[in-house]
Amino acid sequence: MEIENVISFKEAKACPIQFVLAVNDTLNVISGKWKLPIIGSLLFEKRRFTDIQRTISKITPRMLSKELKDLEMNGMVKRTVYDTTPITVEYELTESGKLLSDVLDKMLEWGxxxxxxTIGKN
Amino acid sequence: MEIENVISFKEAKACPIQFVLAVNDTLNVISGKWKLPIIGSLLFEKRRFTDIQRTISKITPRMLSKELKDLEMNGMVKRTVYDTTPITVEYELTESGKLLSDVLDKMLEWGxxxxxxTIGKN
DNA sequence: TATATCGATATACTTTAGTATACTAGCAAT
DNA sequence: ATTGCTAGTATACTAAAGTATATCGATATA
Structure with a gap:
């Protein structure tokens, strides 16, 4: 990588465009109907595919599979295959994924x- | 309102479902292609419709109008009409809207x- | 009279996100 | 031989989000 595109927190805060871009990175990781339920399901323990599916009753395997792939690609989730019979696959949050709980806490607080x-003001 | 559905921060943190629901409230306010750019544009100053449009070069008036309505309905933005000629409409963040910057800062930091x-680990 | 400004709205369209339903391979137990 | 378990995939669909382009009404200016 030739170009130095790493910017500091200060710089990002000061520049509205960089700010929006960097915040968007985070937003993209957690946007979509099923990302939060999945992350929530993995926050305190590792789980297997069917296990996650049971904790999120209305998700289809297609969506679960797709969202887990997204999360894995984004470095949020680690996938481990065990050669048992039948096969078992374990999903867990990465270190970075666990750190996301700081963000979620802030979101909870603000929410x-x-x-x-806002109560009654509509 | 008969039913007491207000829960505490502690309770929400402890219950995965409440947690996901409450965090989702926040997420819904800032999700979508144009919400962050608009909020970013209003973070440090009030702006008029055309003014916002100029700061976000690729947004269409249709989307800007729709997103501003969303943000207003969600108590994020206050809209004030001035009876000048031509008419002037000023948009600004509410107190709650300004407080969102705490969340955005955390998102920036995590991002x-x-x-x-994650660098190089793909 | 024609043109421009402001803050939008109308209509029709494309693209992305999500759903529904059925199905697969490999192996074990009944 | 059939059923069930695991962790998914395939195909076809609907719904939601976003885009493109033209237009509006009231007023002011050229």
Missing amino acids: MQHREA | MQHREA
Whole structure:
């Protein structure tokens, strides 16, 4: 990689465009109907495919498979295959994936204060 | 309102379903192609419709109008009409909207650490 | 009279996201 | 031989999100 495209937190905060781009990176990782339920399901323990499917009752295997692939590609989830019979596949959050809980906590906090602040004002 | 559906931060953190639902509230407010650019454009100053449109060069008036309505309905943005000629309409973030910057900062921080942690690992 | 500005809206379209339903391979137990 | 388990895939569809392009009404200016 020739070009130095790493920018600092300060720089990103100061430049609206860089700011939006960098925040978007995070947003893209967690956007979509099933990403949060899946991440939530893996936050405290590793799980197997069918296991996740059971915790998220309405997801189809097609979507679960697709979303897990997305998360894996984005470095959020690690996939491990065990050569048992029948085969078992374990999914777990990466270190970076676990760190996302800091972001989710902030989102939870804001979401709840926002609900408070907005009650009855519609 | 008869039913007491207000839950505490602690309760929400402890219950995966409540957690996902509450975080989703926040996510829904900022999801979509143009929400972040618009919020970014309003973070430091009030702006008029055409003004926002100029700062986000590729947005169509249809999308800008729709997204601003969404943001207004969600209590993120306040819209003020001035009876000048031609008419002027000013958009600004609400208090709650400004507080969202705490969340965005965390997202920025995580996004940048995640990029560091993931470099070359694909 | 024609043209421009502001803050949009109308109609028709394409693209992306998500759903429904059925199916696969490999092996074990009944 | 049939059934069930695992972790998915295949095909066809509907719904939601976003784009393109033209137009509006009220007023001001050239």
